[in-house]
Amino acid sequence: MAEETNIQEAFQAVMAANGDIPPKQQQVLAASLELFAQQGFANTTTKQIAQKAGVAEGTVYRRYKTKDELLAAVLAPFVTQVLPRLITEFAEGVVGRPYLTRHEMIQSIAEDRLAFIQKNGPILRILIREISVRTDLRSQFITHAGPLLQENLFPVLDRLKARGELVDWPDSRIAQFMIGTMLTELVRTLLVPEDIEKAIPTIIKFLEKGLAPD
Amino acid sequence: MAEETNIQEAFQAVMAANGDIPPKQQQVLAASLELFAQQGFANTTTKQIAQKAGVAEGTVYRRYKTKDELLAAVLAPFVTQVLPRLITEFAEGVVGRPYLTRHEMIQSIAEDRLAFIQKNGPILRILIREISVRTDLRSQFITHAGPLLQENLFPVLDRLKARGELVDWPDSRIAQFMIGTMLTELVRTLLVPEDIEKAIPTIIKFLEKGLAPD
Amino acid sequence: MAEETNIQEAFQAVMAANGDIPPKQQQVLAASLELFAQQGFANTTTKQIAQKAGVAEGTVYRRYKTKDELLAAVLAPFVTQVLPRLITEFAEGVVGRPYLTRHEMIQSIAEDRLAFIQKNGPILRILIREISVRTDLRSQFITHAGPLLQENLFPVLDRLKARGELVDWPDSRIAQFMIGTMLTELVRTLLVPEDIEKAIPTIIKFLEKGLAPD
Amino acid sequence: MAEETNIQEAFQAVMAANGDIPPKQQQVLAASLELFAQQGFANTTTKQIAQKAGVAEGTVYRRYKTKDELLAAVLAPFVTQVLPRLITEFAEGVVGRPYLTRHEMIQSIAEDRLAFIQKNGPILRILIREISVRTDLRSQFITHAGPLLQENLFPVLDRLKARGELVDWPDSRIAQFMIGTMLTELVRTLLVPEDIEKAIPTIIKFLEKGLAPD
DNA sequence: CATGAATGAGCTTTCATTCAT
DNA sequence: TATGAATGAAAGCTCATTCAT
Numbered sequence: 001m002a003e004e005t006n007i008q009e010a011f012q013a014v015m016a017a018n019g020d021i022p023p024k025q026q027q028v029l030a031a032s033l034e035l036f037a038q039q040g041f042a043n044t045t046t047k048q049i050a051q052k053a054g055v056a057e058g059t060v061y062r063r064y065k066t067k068d069e070l071l072a073a074v075l076a077p078f079v080t081q082v083l084p085r086l087i088t089e090f091a092e093g094v095v096g097r098p099y100l101t102r103h104e105m106i107q108s109i110a111e112d113r114l115a116f117i118q119k120n121g122p123i124l125r126i127l128i129r130e131i132s133v134r135t136d137l138r139s140q141f142i143t144h145a146g147p148l149l150q151e152n153l154f155p156v157l158d159r160l161k162a163r164g165e166l167v168d169w170p171d172s173r174i175a176q177f178m179i180g181t182m183l184t185e186l187v188r189t190l191l192v193p194e195d196i197e198k199a200i201p202t203i204i205k206f207l208e209k210g211l212a213p214d
Numbered sequence: 215m216a217e218e219t220n221i222q223e224a225f226q227a228v229m230a231a232n233g234d235i236p237p238k239q240q241q242v243l244a245a246s247l248e249l250f251a252q253q254g255f256a257n258t259t260t261k262q263i264a265q266k267a268g269v270a271e272g273t274v275y276r277r278y279k280t281k282d283e284l285l286a287a288v289l290a291p292f293v294t295q296v297l298p299r300l301i302t303e304f305a306e307g308v309v310g311r312p313y314l315t316r317h318e319m320i321q322s323i324a325e326d327r328l329a330f331i332q333k334n335g336p337i338l339r340i341l342i343r344e345i346s347v348r349t350d351l352r353s354q355f356i357t358h359a360g361p362l363l364q365e366n367l368f369p370v371l372d373r374l375k376a377r378g379e380l381v382d383w384p385d386s387r388i389a390q391f392m393i394g395t396m397l398t399e400l401v402r403t404l405l406v407p408e409d410i411e412k413a414i415p416t417i418i419k420f421l422e423k424g425l426a427p428d
Numbered sequence: 429m430a431e432e433t434n435i436q437e438a439f440q441a442v443m444a445a446n447g448d449i450p451p452k453q454q455q456v457l458a459a460s461l462e463l464f465a466q467q468g469f470a471n472t473t474t475k476q477i478a479q480k481a482g483v484a485e486g487t488v489y490r491r492y493k494t495k496d497e498l499l500a501a502v503l504a505p506f507v508t509q510v511l512p513r514l515i516t517e518f519a520e521g522v523v524g525r526p527y528l529t530r531h532e533m534i535q536s537i538a539e540d541r542l543a544f545i546q547k548n549g550p551i552l553r554i555l556i557r558e559i560s561v562r563t564d565l566r567s568q569f570i571t572h573a574g575p576l577l578q579e580n581l582f583p584v585l586d587r588l589k590a591r592g593e594l595v596d597w598p599d600s601r602i603a604q605f606m607i608g609t610m611l612t613e614l615v616r617t618l619l620v621p622e623d624i625e626k627a628i629p630t631i632i633k634f635l636e637k638g639l640a641p642d
Numbered sequence: 643m644a645e646e647t648n649i650q651e652a653f654q655a656v657m658a659a660n661g662d663i664p665p666k667q668q669q670v671l672a673a674s675l676e677l678f679a680q681q682g683f684a685n686t687t688t689k690q691i692a693q694k695a696g697v698a699e700g701t702v703y704r705r706y707k708t709k710d711e712l713l714a715a716v717l718a719p720f721v722t723q724v725l726p727r728l729i730t731e732f733a734e735g736v737v738g739r740p741y742l743t744r745h746e747m748i749q750s751i752a753e754d755r756l757a758f759i760q761k762n763g764p765i766l767r768i769l770i771r772e773i774s775v776r777t778d779l780r781s782q783f784i785t786h787a788g789p790l791l792q793e794n795l796f797p798v799l800d801r802l803k804a805r806g807e808l809v810d811w812p813d814s815r816i817a818q819f820m821i822g823t824m825l826t827e828l829v830r831t832l833l834v835p836e837d838i839e840k841a842i843p844t845i846i847k848f849l850e851k852g853l854a855p856d
Numbered sequence: 857c858a859t860g861a862a863t864g865a866g867c868t869t870t871c872a873t874t875c876a877t
Numbered sequence: 878t879a880t881g882a883a884t885g886a887a888a889g890c891t892c893a894t895t896c897a898t
Contacts, residue, residue, distance in 0.1 A: 024862075040347040042256030046889060056863045061890065129343055132404060133254040142405060167423075169416055172406075177420055180398030184390050190346060191356060192386075202383055206391055210424025238879080260872060270880040272874080281872060452883075468775040470684030474868060484884045489869065557771055560832060561682040570833060597844055600834075605848055608826030612818050618774060619784060620814075630811055634819055638852025666858080688893060698859040700895080709893060 018077050025063045027053040032070050037122035041071055041130060071130065075137070078123050079144055086116055091152035102165045103208055105156060106178070110204045113182055118196040121186055128183075149175055167213045174211060181207055239277045241267040246284050251336035255285055255344060285344065292337050293355060298362055300330060305366035316379040317422055319370065320392070324418045327396055332410040335400055342397075363389055381427045388425060395421055453491045455481040460498050465550035469499055469558060499558065503565070506551050507572055514544055519580035530593045531636055533584060534606070538632045541610055546624040549614055556611075577603055595641045602639060609635055667705045669695040674712050679764035683713055683772060713772065717779070720765050721786055728758060733794035744807045745850055747798065748820070752846045755824055760838040763828055770825075791817055809855045816853060823849055 015026060031053035035044040046067060050057040064070040093108055094100055117124060131138050150171075157174055160166035166174070181203060185196050229240060245266035249258040260281060264271040278284040307322060308314055331338060345352050364385075371388055374380040380388070395417060399410050449457065459481035463472040474495060478485040492498040521536055522528050545552060559566050578599075585602055588594035594602070609631060613624050663671070673694035677686040688709060692699040706712040735750060736742055759766060773780050792813075799816055802808035808816070823845060827838050 022861075040254075040256065040343075042254065043347060045887085047887090057889090058863055058865095058891080059861080062861065065890090067889065125346060129346060132339060132343060133257060138405070173413070173416055176398050176402055177395065180401065181391065181394060183398075184394030187394065188390055191352070199387070202387055205428075206424045209426060210420045212423060214419075236878090259870085264881095271872090271882095272880055273878085275873070276878075279873090450882075468682075468684065468771075470682065471775060473866085475866090485868090486870080486884055486886095487882080490882065493869090495868065553774060557682075557774060560767060560771060561685060566833070601841070601844055604826050604830055605823065608829065609819065609822060612822030612825075615770075615822065616818055619780070627815070630815055633856075634852045637854060638848045640851060642847075664857090687891085692860095699861095699893090700859055701857085703894070704857070707894090 018073070021063075024053070024055050024059055027055060028060050028064075028070075029073060033074050033122060033126070036071065036074065036126045041067075041126065071126075074123065075127055075130070078120070078127065079141060082120070083145065084148055086113070087148045087152050091156065094156055098159075100156070100160065100165075102160055102211060103204075105160060106207045106211070107204050109178065110182065110207065111200060114185065114196055114200050114203065117182060117186055121189065124183075124186060125190075164213055167211050177210065178207060235277070238267070238269050238273055242269060242274050242278070242284070243287060247288050247336060247340070250285065250288065250340045255340065285340075288337065289341055289344070289351070292334070292341065293358055296334070297359065300327070301362045301366045305370065308370055312373075313377075314370070314374065314379075316374055316425065317418075319374060320421045320425070321418055323392065324396065324421065325414060328399065328410055328414050328417065331396060331400055335403065338397075338400060339404075378427055381425050391424065392421060449491070452481070452483050452487055455483060456488050456492075456498075457501060461502050461550060461554070464499065464502065464554045469495075469554065499554075502551065503555055503558070506548070506555065507569060510548070511573065512576055514541070515576045515580050519584065522584055526587075527591075528584070528588065528593075530588060530639065531632075533588060534635045534639070535632055537606065538610065538635065539628060542613065542624055542628050542631065545610060545614055549617065552611075552614060553618075592641055595639050605638065606635060663705070666695070666697050666701055670697060670702050670706075670712075671715060675716050675764055675768070678713065678716065678768045683768065713768075716765065717769055717772065720762070720769065721783055724762070725787065726790055728755070729790045729794045733798065736798055740801075741805075742798070742802065742807075744802060744853065745846075747802060748849050748853070749846055751820065752824065752849065753842060756827065756838055756842050756845065759824060759828055763831065766825075766828060767832075806855055809853050819852065820849060 015021065015029070018029070021029070028049060031049045032044070035048055035052060046057055046060050049070075050060050053060070060070070064073055090109060090112065094105060097104075127141075131141055153175060154171040157166060157171050161168055185199055185203070188194060188199075189196065229235065229243070235243070242263060245263050246258070249262055249266060260271055260274050263284075264274050267274070274284070278287055304323060304326065308319060311318075341355075345355055367389060368385040371380060371385050375382055399413055399417070402408060402413075403410065456477060459477050460472070463476055463480060474485055474488050477498075478488050481488070488498070492501055518537060518540065522533060525532075555569075559569055581603060582599040585594060585599050589596055613627055613631070616622060616627075617624065670691060673691045674686070677690055677694060688699055688702050691712075692702050695702070702712070706715055732751060732754065736747060739746075769783075773783055795817060796813040799808060799813050803810055827841055827845070830836060830841075831838065
């Protein structure tokens with residue numbers, strides 16, 4: 001299954017951010033990730049996790065003392081490390097280019113980010129779903145992601161706007177359109193199986209035109 | 215509370231589509247709607263529903279024999295009646311206008327639909343969340359919504375494309391961008407409290423430009 | 429079993445102090461009391477309680493939301509109501525008698541209190557055992573019982589001491605001997621089944637002599 | 643901490659009676675003793691024991707195959723060796739003295755025994771608690787302690803009674819008062835921190851007067 | 857011998873669902 | 878029809894015990 005491959009990769013990202021973890025615990029984490037993504041956190045039982053991970057139910061609780069901690073272990077490194085790295089990497093890529101065009105910026109963002117969305121679809125699904133349900137997670141996310149955008153993306157947008165390369169809307173609205181449009185792909189793959197790759201050029205064009213100055 | 219009003223109105227929509235329902239059952243339905251939207255279906259107990267509805271727990275089960283049926287009672291009429299009516303109403307509004315511009319179409323859609331999203335935010339949240347978790351609901355949704363779009367929206371898009379008013383992308387992709395962009399407002403209100411009204415002109419412009427022919 | 433009868437009576441005392449409780453919940457309370465006394469709180473499972481009470485396991489949790497709350501429901505009314513009433517009743521019995529002799533006082537205390545110990549043996553066993561294990565319960569007990577003794581028993585002792593009827597030891601030590609000696613009966617009945625009644629005269633004499641002035 | 647010292651000494655008593663034990667196992671035994679005394683046997687986990695002993699959880703099981711065996715290892719030598727030695731030592735001390743007075747006997751018992759109680763408080767606490775909960779331990783205790791008292795204490799009491807030095811109550815009752823009164827000190831130290839030493843003279847006097855012939 | 861990750865039986869607790877009143 | 882106490886299956890979680898290293 002292609003689905004499987006995605007999860008493996010998404011799992012790598014979380015693993016990498018989680019330090020040294022013994023193999024059985026990795027299986028637990030991987031199984032949780034997959035099941036949470038498929039069925040949602042609340043609909044997943046620790047028994048299912050244990051079965052899919054091929055371990056005893058008690059093993060699930062060795063490292064993560066509650067089911068909530070397991071969710072945190074899946075999401076936290078993603079929010080606090082993977083996501084930030086993604087955003088700052090983008091900034092680094094465009095920061096030294098004073099004559100960046102709107103096209104270049106959007107392409108630079110969209111290509112990387114869409115590949116990222118594809119790879120991390122499962123985690124993103126969990127994240128979005130749980131953010132809409134858990135107040136604590138929501139505020140934690142806002143605290144982390146807000147400043148990151150403000151420091152890395154907004155200055156770039158401002159520069160483009162100053163040079164008449166970008167429509168003069170508030171940064172947060174532009175970000176909303178950019179991120180939102182890319183996430184529609186996540187929804188689309190849920191309803192209609194489709195390769196994200198093919199959508200990339202169209203998405204880039206759509207954003208490029210939609211965000212052009214009047 | 216504005217939130218309250220929204221739910222009341224969203225509730226009206228479901229109510230209207232549900233035929234004659236005794237008052238206590240209406241309270242149950244309204245309470246379910248609100249709680250499912252806030253906390254998610256799986257995190258809501260029938261006890262909470264009963265409390266918020268001001269009835270006994272047994273009463274919750276008088277009309278709806280299971281909790282799942284309660285979810286269906288909240289969502290089904292929305293999917294099978296409210297949503298279709300919304301789409302067909304749109305079609306009716308533009309069907310007799312052969313020289314419709316892109317601007318007119320998008321404005322016509324966006325204004326109504328954004329008001330609709332605002333009014334029905336809670337139900338839409340439930341719907342999106344549960345669709346991502348329940349295969350049956352997903353296929354049911356595709357069965358209902360797919361043809362509706364194909365019959366009502368796509369012909370209009372095709373006509374506009376033929377007249378060079380609209381970019382030549384597949385209808386499904388154009389629909390993805392239009393619906394997706396509007397739904398980003400739903401996400402935004404979750405993270406940052408904001409009045410949807412204010413966003414309407416910007417969203418319309420974004421879509422209008424983004425979907426213009428090259 | 430005589431044991432049974434005791435528990436029934438001890439149970440009455442707790443019941444009386446607990447307000448209106450539906451029959452099944454009373455069975456739960458009675459079963460808990462008996463099992464906690466026999467096996468200790470920590471060695472008693474909620475399954476055992478449910479079985480002995482003849483109810484489903486869920487029923488155990490209807491009124492008492494945790495097992496700890498069940499223990500509190502058994503002990504708290506005893507500590508805060510039964511025990512205080514016992515002590516103040518004693519005070520009322522001797523307060524109007526200025527020429528009370530040591531013999532009269534000890535007899536007055538011992539007879540009532542030993543009957544009380546016999547009746548409430550099971551609860552007392554639970555109380556003593558759990559007090560020795562739970563810091564919170566210990567301080568709660570000291571807070572309640574300490575002042576009661578100080579206000580009701582100690583003044584009587586002081587009066588007797590002033591009239592040369594009682595040995596001149598600290599009140600707390602005299603209380604220790606009086607209460608301790610009576611409680612030895614509780615331990616004795618544990619090791620050797622015996623009717624407390626028969627021991628009363630001997631205990632009274634022992635205390636009377638032991639607490640006589642030099 | 644004085645508490646610590648007590649446990650160390652109590653531990654010595656058990657150690658001495660336990661033959662050669664490797665150091666890690668001694669730490670396990672000492673940790674068990676302390677934790678069982680503080681929190682009760684049932685509320686103590688093997689993990690806690692391992693931590694306090696500074697060994698791995700598996701090590702706890704090297705010598706003692708079950709947790710129950712660990713309790714036995716703490717209590718059995720105390721019941722079968724320390725306690726007997728205590729009682730027989732007493733007998734040896736008074737057996738050759740035909741004109742022993744009540745005062746001398748009580749003093750002889752009380753002084754040693756109270757020191758003993760102080761030293762072995764933790765073990766005694768465990769013993770008393772577990773005897774009240776475990777039938778097997780109870781009968782084992784009765785089997786061991788009963789005859790010991792009958793053979794070593796009762797003859798002495800009988801001789802004193804014959805010489806009019808002691809009140810004419812059944813030996814078991816006299817023993818109850820003597821042992822019980824001394825144990826009240828154990829309870830007192832639980833509720834009110836106090837040095838047992840100071841109580842010794844008063845306890846001796848109380849017993850001496852209480853057990854005098856009429 | 858010591859370790860500590862792993863086990864799984866069994867415990868406490870939750871909650872959708874039923875049903876006598 | 879409405880009630881809410883009662884149910885019991887199943888969930889989350891604990892912990893004595895085992896065993897490969």
